[in-house]
Amino acid sequence: MLGSRNLASRCVRLARSKTTTSSSSRAKASVVAEQSLGIIGVPFAKGQGKQGVELAPDLLRQSNLRQVLQSSHDGLVIRDYGNLQYAVDETLLQQQRVHYHHIRNYADFMACNRALIEQVKIMLQQNSQFLAIGGDHAIGFGSVAGHLQHTPNLSLVWIDAHADINLHSTSQSGNIHGMPVSFLLEQLRTTWQHACLDEIAPNCLPKDQLVYIGLRDIDPYEAFILNKFGIRYYAMDTIDRVGVPKIIEMTLDALNPQNKIHVSFDIDALDSNVAPSTGTAVRGGLTLREGISIVEALRDTKRVQGVDLVEINPKLGNERDVRTTVDSGLEILKSMFGYRRSGHWSNIDTGILGSD
């Protein structure tokens, strides 16, 4: 049963690649391993004011990201696509000058996310899952938008201290890492009418397929938007009241069980005692164990297809703070991609106790 289902999903993938890709990428798509992970570093730091987030992808690599993921899941094939590059063109600079001069780095934001959308599509043609490592959370737009283009029936779990749903007209900081979600929802993207979103990111996320977990620093206009549209959000006070297991249950109940899942994990969702090196830290966040429980439960649905890990800033705090933050990020990713705290015995030599 399981075998035939796997075969069926492989056929679907092949059929899709035949109609949408060139012959060379078709050759690669035809060898999509059942469990393969594409990794892209997105060293984008212009969504906020602090230098340093651009160093996180390489620091995670140097901190044995690949080995950590591999040791938690031995069947996983990992492909690292390096760090994303992008170029800003005159049209974007013009859009920025004319329409979006009041927010910082709009043209860079768009150029980076346009490139990321294409990169995510490539990774999903060649792998069963992808991971985007930020950079700041501005890259959440391109990562989810690319995912939506490959898989229109998508649910999004945004784990964060912040809602990141400001519009250019409501942001108090002008920092675009506080806005990516507004580019994804149909009801809000109309406020970005000069951004040509219908061309670069035609698919939207339905508002009932978005769930936030961990919020505790919501701007007044963001609270207005969340409530006006009835967007589900589990802020820390709710988490304290009902507990993480109930939050997980409510989250999974809200998501369409047929959908694939995108998990966008901002390291500042975790409490600053376990994730101090981040630009907009807020006390009173998730414990590392709570974070791990949440990603384990999502992983166990077997529907997680895309993940972001963002906002680790190695230039903030002392060496020990940076180590702590990177370690927490690695623990989250390890559980996200397979590690079981209850142990694993699927691939061992069972002859060790002798034959019975």
Ligand SMILES: NC(=[NH2+])NCCC[C@H](N)C(=O)O
């Ligand atoms: N991805 C983040 N850490 N976002 C923080 C956003 C903070 C604030 N709401 C703003 O819009 O500026």
Ligand SMILES: [Mn+2]
């Ligand atoms: Mn965020």
Ligand SMILES: [Mn+2]
């Ligand atoms: Mn945040």
